Amino acid sequence: MAWVAGGVVVGRVGKVVQVAASAAGVAEVDAALGACGVGEVGARSTRGAAVIVSVGYDAGRGFEAAAVAERSPVAGARAGAANSDGCAVEQSASLGGAPDDRGWPGMVCVVLEEWRLVSVEEACEMLRRGSTQFCVGEIPALRDDVARRRFEAGVARVLEYIRAGDVYQVNLAHRLSASFEGEPRALMAALVRAGLPRHGAYVEFTDDAGRPRVIASASPELFLEYEPASCGGGVGTLRTRPMKGTRGTGSASESAVARELAGSAKDRAELAMIVDLMRNDLGRVCELGSVRVESAHAIEKHGEGGAGLLQATATVAGTPRAGLRWSEVFAAMFPGGSVTGAPKIRAMQIIDELEEARRGPYCGSVGVFLPDGSAMCNIAIRTACITGERDHAGMMRNATMDWWVGAGIVADSTPEGEWAETLAKAAVLRAAIGSVT
Numbered sequence: 001m002a003w004v005a006g007g008v009v010v011g012r013v014g015k016v017v018q019v020a021a022s023a024a025g026v027a028e029v030d031a032a033l034g035a036c037g038v039g040e041v042g043a044r045s046t047r048g049a050a051v052i053v054s055v056g057y058d059a060g061r062g063f064e065a066a067a068v069a070e071r072s073p074v075a076g077a078r079a080g081a082a083n084s085d086g087c088a089v090e091q092s093a094s095l096g097g098a099p100d101d102r103g104w105p106g107m108v109c110v111v112l113e114e115w116r117l118v119s120v121e122e123a124c125e126m127l128r129r130g131s132t133q134f135c136v137g138e139i140p141a142l143r144d145d146v147a148r149r150r151f152e153a154g155v156a157r158v159l160e161y162i163r164a165g166d167v168y169q170v171n172l173a174h175r176l177s178a179s180f181e182g183e184p185r186a187l188m189a190a191l192v193r194a195g196l197p198r199h200g201a202y203v204e205f206t207d208d209a210g211r212p213r214v215i216a217s218a219s220p221e222l223f224l225e226y227e228p229a230s231c232g233g234g235v236g237t238l239r240t241r242p243m244k245g246t247r248g249t250g251s252a253s254e255s256a257v258a259r260e261l262a263g264s265a266k267d268r269a270e271l272a273m274i275v276d277l278m279r280n281d282l283g284r285v286c287e288l289g290s291v292r293v294e295s296a297h298a299i300e301k302h303g304e305g306g307a308g309l310l311q312a313t314a315t316v317a318g319t320p321r322a323g324l325r326w327s328e329v330f331a332a333m334f335p336g337g338s339v340t341g342a343p344k345i346r347a348m349q350i351i352d353e354l355e356e357a358r359r360g361p362y363c364g365s366v367g368v369f370l371p372d373g374s375a376m377c378n379i380a381i382r383t384a385c386i387t388g389e390r391d392h393a394g395m396m397r398n399a400t401m402d403w404w405v406g407a408g409i410v411a412d413s414t415p416e417g418e419w420a421e422t423l424a425k426a427a428v429l430r431a432a433i434g435s436v437t
Contacts, residue, residue: 001123002052002201002368004376008123009050009368011112016205024059024106030327036109038369041324042236045371050115054203054366057359059106063331067348097352104360105207127189134182136433141176152415154354162411169273170341170350173406180386180401184214191218194431195303199378201366212390215361217383218428220302223336223365226375238320240278242338244271244408245312248424258299261310270408271312277337278316284332286318336379339363361385362404382428403429
């Protein structure tokens with residue numbers, strides 16, 4: 001299922017097409033989308049079905065080979081050190097990038113036959129049918145000072161790159177991992193209740209190696225949407241809405257927190273950088289002169305209670321070129337600028353150098369393409385990625401759940417402050433599963 005304006009798209013799975021992360025180039029992505037009836041931007045589907053598409057962050061390697069960095073040790077790290085899951089991973093320059101210890105596909109396309117639009121409430125009821133039981137184990141990275149030191153050392157290294165003029169901003173993330181048992185659909189329902197996502201998505205599939213996988217995304221952020229022309233003819237609008245700047249409401253006055261976020265020079269600078277980047281990315285696929293900033297700065301609330309977060313957002317739009325294919329859009333704009341940095345390719349190289357593992361679905365995109373040509377794709381943040389086994393009742397057993405959290409690093413960032421921001425972004429997960437600290 002996937003969230004769109006006005007409800008949630010659900011349906012019967014008719015076909016699943018996968019592309020390996022190592023093979024996720026433009027031609028392969030185009031072939032996979034084409035096999036599911038998705039081709040030109042705005043064109044009606046050739047299959048008459050809705051198609052949910054998940055593109056993992058690491059597919060960006062296939063779109064832009066220069067984004068893969070040579071691996072160098074982070075301060076405090078050593079070759080053969082354990083990651084946050086306790087798994088030994090090699091950290092050497094010869095690997096060329098972050099280790100891939102989860103093996104997620106680069107792209108998954110799910111064709112939904114007999115699809116329909118339901119309310120969010122009905123979608124949650126569908127998720128809760130059957131077992132409502134799930135258990136998420138302790139998350140070591142929330143207690144482990146080693147994880148904090150590693151992330152803060154990474155932030156310090158990014159600040160060195162910024163001072164050297166290599167980059168202006170880098171979105172650095174770390175992984176929270178735990179055991180998972182039970183019904184992942186129930187977890188998704190709990191995430192929806194806690195986070196009230198505008199761009200949620202839920203995907204179950206079995207990968208080509210026979211491993212059951214689940215992506216449960218409670219994302220508030222729009223990567224791309226295509227809105228057909230309202231008159232039924234002509235070219236529609238391609239739109240993106242990046243987020244930069246996050247505050248937890250906690251026990252403070254929400255209006256006071258909103259004023260502080262709106263007035264933060266650091267957060268405004270972060271957002272302005274990404275707006276420029278997204279204007280450039282849209283300019284690669286849109287008609288000359290059509291790209292415009294519809295909103296330069298707005299404060300939005302996502303989630304309720306202890307899971308509530310305030311976000312600074314902007315909206316950028318343009319008119320796509322005639323004959324443009326969705327594979328070309330992904331190649332030009334993926335991954336989203338808000339989860340990479342600026343300049344994008346250098347930021348991606350630094351991410352690859354400093355993060356503990358490949359991101360998989362996190363910071364990629366999950367979205368839905370409808371038969372009328374409209375599309376809505378999120379930035380896959382606040383997203384649980386589960387790999388494990390299914391028992392005879394269909395429950396996940398011996399599974400691992402990953403929940404990544406990140407922060408945008410700019411010149412006036414501090415390691416301590418950015419660590420705190422990443423933990424604030426775990427609030428939705430905490431609310432969904434209860435306290436695990």
